[in-house]
Amino acid sequence: MNVGIIGAGHIAEKMATTLGRVEDCSCLAIASRSLEKAQDFAARFGVARAYGSYDNLLADPDVDLVYVATPHSCHFDITRRAILAGKPCLVEKSFMANATEAAAIIALARENGVFVAEAIWPRYMPVLGIAREVLASGVIGKPVTVNATLAYNVSEKERIQSPELGGGALLDLGVYLLNFVRMYCDGQIEQISTSCVKSPTGVDASENISMTLSDGTLVSLQCSAWSQGDNQAVIAGTSGYLVFNDLINPTKLLICRKRHIVEREIVLPEQITGFEYQVRACRDALASGLLEPPQMPHSETLYIMHLMDRLRSEWGTV
Numbered sequence: 001m002n003v004g005i006i007g008a009g010h011i012a013e014k015m016a017t018t019l020g021r022v023e024d025c026s027c028l029a030i031a032s033r034s035l036e037k038a039q040d041f042a043a044r045f046g047v048a049r050a051y052g053s054y055d056n057l058l059a060d061p062d063v064d065l066v067y068v069a070t071p072h073s074c075h076f077d078i079t080r081r082a083i084l085a086g087k088p089c090l091v092e093k094s095f096m097a098n099a100t101e102a103a104a105i106i107a108l109a110r111e112n113g114v115f116v117a118e119a120i121w122p123r124y125m126p127v128l129g130i131a132r133e134v135l136a137s138g139v140i141g142k143p144v145t146v147n148a149t150l151a152y153n154v155s156e157k158e159r160i161q162s163p164e165l166g167g168g169a170l171l172d173l174g175v176y177l178l179n180f181v182r183m184y185c186d187g188q189i190e191q192i193s194t195s196c197v198k199s200p201t202g203v204d205a206s207e208n209i210s211m212t213l214s215d216g217t218l219v220s221l222q223c224s225a226w227s228q229g230d231n232q233a234v235i236a237g238t239s240g241y242l243v244f245n246d247l248i249n250p251t252k253l254l255i256c257r258k259r260h261i262v263e264r265e266i267v268l269p270e271q272i273t274g275f276e277y278q279v280r281a282c283r284d285a286l287a288s289g290l291l292e293p294p295q296m297p298h299s300e301t302l303y304i305m306h307l308m309d310r311l312r313s314e315w316g317t318v
């Protein structure tokens with residue numbers, strides 16, 4: 001599978017590094033708004049083709065999958081053009097700037113028979129199956145509370161500060177917390193209470209999201225793009241608790257019984273960067289002729305986008 005990357009920024013570098021090491025895949029092309037920047041990126045990551053326009057990459061017949069690695073506000077336009085050019089797409093999280101855009105892109109992809117997926121990498125990682133097995137085994141009893149934090153101080157980044165680029169903590173980081181709840185909790189969201197502190201530019205800088213689920217689980221999430229957090233997640237049950245040492249990319253899970261006594265430590269499989277799982281999921285889905293990856297169906301992407309719209313409408317952020 002030949003991948004073409006759109007946007008030669010931070011996360012594009014991680015994807016190019018990953019693609020260089022994934023079997024049956026290669027990073028064939030990079031597109032930037034600046035040809036010089038694309039050429040520099042290509043030289044640093046051993047990418048064969050460098051384009052100074054996104055449309056030139058979309059017109060390359062050898063590109064099998066387009067990875068959209070631009071700010072959230074640009075995802076819609078680039079993905080729309082890619083779909084119309086018949087190119088399957090893996091779009092960085094958050095999938096789009098809002099649910100209206102997400103629904104339109106998914107409808108367009110289906111109409112045109114083109115694969116599109118959200119690059120929300122924890123959905124594709126082996127930890128999902130492993131942690132779900134732990135929960136199903138009953139070792140921590142019935143889950144009662146979920147506590148999770150995700151905070152990185154990325155406030156200096158223009159795309160985080162700027163409302164026009166789809167900035168703020170929710171689209172960048174909170175999206176992982178909401179996905180975590182959907183990945184590991186059985187209950188449906190029945191109640192949400194939330195509060196938000198805004199940045200001087202008017203984006204959501206930090207937020208609390210509390211939820212009550214239909215099975216009685218109480219969820220407490222905290223997110224910030226203006227501080228560094230411990231970024232752990234804990235699911236506590238009637239007879240113990242499960243710790244993810246990192247919410248997005250854990251290296252181990254801890255099963256604890258009482259007051260920090262670790263009963264079992266599960267070391268998660270070694271990986272390239274962790275991005276390889278979403279790349280392989282796209283490769284396999286394309287080989288099977290699917291229009292969405294089973295690991296992250298369009299219905300889930302849409303659910304999360306609607307939830308984020310609801311939260312932002314409560315905070316008065318657009």
Ligand SMILES: NC(=O)c1ccc[n+]([C@@H]2O[C@H](COP(=O)([O-])OP(=O)(O)OC[C@H]3O[C@@H](n4cnc5c(N)ncnc54)[C@H](OP(=O)(O)O)[C@@H]3O)[C@@H](O)[C@H]2O)c1
Nearest residue numbers: 007008009010011012032033069070071072074092093094
């Ligand atoms: N999966 C993860 O762990 C992870 C981590 C960080 C970010 N992300 C996601 O990846 C995406 C990009 O984030 P990033 O941190 O890589 O951002 P970044 O470093 O700012 O790079 C974004 C790139 O988008 C292109 N771009 C197109 N239009 C732009 C505009 N109007 N303003 C600024 N840049 C524009 C630029 O590339 P050219 O100048 O080359 O055209 C820029 O380098 C976001 O969706 C973000 O949520 C994912």
